Amino acid sequence: MATTVDRVNPRTALYPTNGTGLQVRVRRTLAGDAGGFELDVAFALEKGITILFGPSGAGKTTLLDCIAGLTNPDQGRIVAGGRVLFDSEEQSNLSTTERNIGYVFQDLALFPHLTVEANVAYGLGGLRAEDRKQRVAGALESLGILVLRRRRPAELSGGERQRVALARTLVTQPSVLLLDEPLAALDLPVRMKIADDLRRSIQALPIPVFYVTHSRDEVFMLGERMLMLERGKIIAEGTPHQVMSAPRSETVAQLAGFENVFEAQVTSVHEERGTMTCEILSSGAKARVSGTADGTAEAVPFQNLEREGRSGSNAIELETPLVRAEVGTKLRVGISAGDVLLATSAPLGLSARNILTGRLLSLSQRDMIVVARVDCGVEMSVHLTLAARDSLELRPGRQVWLIVKTHSCHLLAG
Amino acid sequence: MNIAAVTSQNESDSPGAITLLWRMDWQAFWLTFRLALIVTALLLALGLPLAYWIAFSRWRWKFLFEAFVALPIVLPPTVLGFYVLIALGERSPLGRWWESMTGHTLAFTFEGLVIGSVLYSLPFAVQPFAASFSAVDSRLLNASAVLGVAKFRTFWRVIVPLSFSGLVTGVALTFAHTIGEFGVVLMVGGNIPGVTRTLSINIFDQVQDLNYAGANATALVLIAIAFVLLSIVYSLNRSVWSIWPRP
Numbered sequence: 001m002a003t004t005v006d007r008v009n010p011r012t013a014l015y016p017t018n019g020t021g022l023q024v025r026v027r028r029t030l031a032g033d034a035g036g037f038e039l040d041v042a043f044a045l046e047k048g049i050t051i052l053f054g055p056s057g058a059g060k061t062t063l064l065d066c067i068a069g070l071t072n073p074d075q076g077r078i079v080a081g082g083r084v085l086f087d088s089e090e091q092s093n094l095s096t097t098e099r100n101i102g103y104v105f106q107d108l109a110l111f112p113h114l115t116v117e118a119n120v121a122y123g124l125g126g127l128r129a130e131d132r133k134q135r136v137a138g139a140l141e142s143l144g145i146l147v148l149r150r151r152r153p154a155e156l157s158g159g160e161r162q163r164v165a166l167a168r169t170l171v172t173q174p175s176v177l178l179l180d181e182p183l184a185a186l187d188l189p190v191r192m193k194i195a196d197d198l199r200r201s202i203q204a205l206p207i208p209v210f211y212v213t214h215s216r217d218e219v220f221m222l223g224e225r226m227l228m229l230e231r232g233k234i235i236a237e238g239t240p241h242q243v244m245s246a247p248r249s250e251t252v253a254q255l256a257g258f259e260n261v262f263e264a265q266v267t268s269v270h271e272e273r274g275t276m277t278c279e280i281l282s283s284g285a286k287a288r289v290s291g292t293a294d295g296t297a298e299a300v301p302f303q304n305l306e307r308e309g310r311s312g313s314n315a316i317e318l319e320t321p322l323v324r325a326e327v328g329t330k331l332r333v334g335i336s337a338g339d340v341l342l343a344t345s346a347p348l349g350l351s352a353r354n355i356l357t358g359r360l361l362s363l364s365q366r367d368m369i370v371v372a373r374v375d376c377g378v379e380m381s382v383h384l385t386l387a388a389r390d391s392l393e394l395r396p397g398r399q400v401w402l403i404v405k406t407h408s409c410h411l412l413a414g
Numbered sequence: 415m416n417i418a419a420v421t422s423q424n425e426s427d428s429p430g431a432i433t434l435l436w437r438m439d440w441q442a443f444w445l446t447f448r449l450a451l452i453v454t455a456l457l458l459a460l461g462l463p464l465a466y467w468i469a470f471s472r473w474r475w476k477f478l479f480e481a482f483v484a485l486p487i488v489l490p491p492t493v494l495g496f497y498v499l500i501a502l503g504e505r506s507p508l509g510r511w512w513e514s515m516t517g518h519t520l521a522f523t524f525e526g527l528v529i530g531s532v533l534y535s536l537p538f539a540v541q542p543f544a545a546s547f548s549a550v551d552s553r554l555l556n557a558s559a560v561l562g563v564a565k566f567r568t569f570w571r572v573i574v575p576l577s578f579s580g581l582v583t584g585v586a587l588t589f590a591h592t593i594g595e596f597g598v599v600l601m602v603g604g605n606i607p608g609v610t611r612t613l614s615i616n617i618f619d620q621v622q623d624l625n626y627a628g629a630n631a632t633a634l635v636l637i638a639i640a641f642v643l644l645s646i647v648y649s650l651n652r653s654v655w656s657i658w659p660r661p
Binding site for chain 2: 068069070095096097098099100101102103105107109110111112113122123125126168169172
């Protein structure tokens, strides 16, 4: 990991040493509002960006605070850059000031009374004035904020403040960089652009970067690896694609954005084709789940099913990818509303294996997306464009067909 | 020595501003000024660490200490003055130690007056200091720690600049309060011209002598000083926010 620097990055040049990773084993009781729970995690990070993803209240910030020494684990061991920062058995516990951890807070915490230049120079008190000046100028330049050096934080835009906070941290050459929802304070329109800037600034760093977020978009934009944290436990780990497309718990499913979650049972397994057939028993425990970014779910009861007399007698089956499961295994199927096609006549000659028919219950518009609710034995949400809605002349009560590809059916543990 | 006393017979004259100043007891004025300056300097040195401790300590019995510091606000000055007098006198260890060092007791001296005044004005310095220290955003202190800056430097580089208005308030209130104190001075210092006779004692003397014009001149000067100091306090507390708005 040490020698290959394919591009000359000014900040890589700032680093005389290569980080040797971060090893964390932390156990800590959290006094939450709902009785509290235990943060209990163990993981190791190498250089590069690792996303820590999870709903608010999962313990993400507490975990970062433990690494930075702002709070102490009840038990565990934290090693960064080859130094033991905390070890409950050896009774060693470096103070925050000695840990050399870079930590960019959610609200950035720039010093309001200092200029940009003084903010960035703040952590370099131990250097000679010349070296300090040079280091600060280098950091300001590489983040493109040299022209702002005489301004105070109040005179900066959100994105500029972001970069000042990053410069202030990187200039101290930390052995690990922690970023706590660094884009949360920004307005949506600029967020993606700044996320891209941020990625370019941090991806070439020779140290582990631990990036906390609860935004899906940031996960895919920034992450090479991710950890999924829920109620203090790491419940999934891997590349963002692995974790987000094959989530293993319902919370993850909602976070990952499955609007449709159904209880299902395996009825047959086709090893040779790599698929299996599942019968939908009901929609998930929470009926239809409208996934929102923060994981809240809105439940819609199934008042139409009995009246139409369709449930039970006419089982709905889905062909899904094969997982390690036997006939009779109960599991959940998650289907993203954006992955479902809607047709106004019975489709022919399609590769997709799952074609369901039903009646359109309602149409509602959310920003530029039309959400169609369809009763096809279970209720399913489908996302359409405005143009599609208009050209298909959709109205409630009309018979429609839903098309779901096998690989759009994501299996979640039951 | 007391110029006002000479002219005390001409009370019926309506004196102009110049005459009023002429009637001031300038010796008492400078003594008071010197006392307030020394007490303020001492309380700045003593009050900053005390206020820091009050603002950031997590000791569970801290409130007892806070109550103790606030005592002079509610106690009659004579109570405080009485105990200070006892503590400074020949019978107390402190008084004996001082006497062995200097050859005279602390009671009825300028030094004794300083000690009494420091105790009496303590809450007027410590409370505004502590209030403004705890108002500093704790996230900034965390940021400072994470950047590797130790507590002492954080104090000077973050806490003090961001508490500037509170520090000025504490200093101004201490200064004004020391100038205006009466009971403790009388108990501890007595009324010795040039040594312990401050302006407020001077006013009392002049009224006792029926020298109302002199008392008036001195009282007006005290009012003016107090008003100017309080104006500084309030103007600073207003404008600091417009100089350094929170991001």
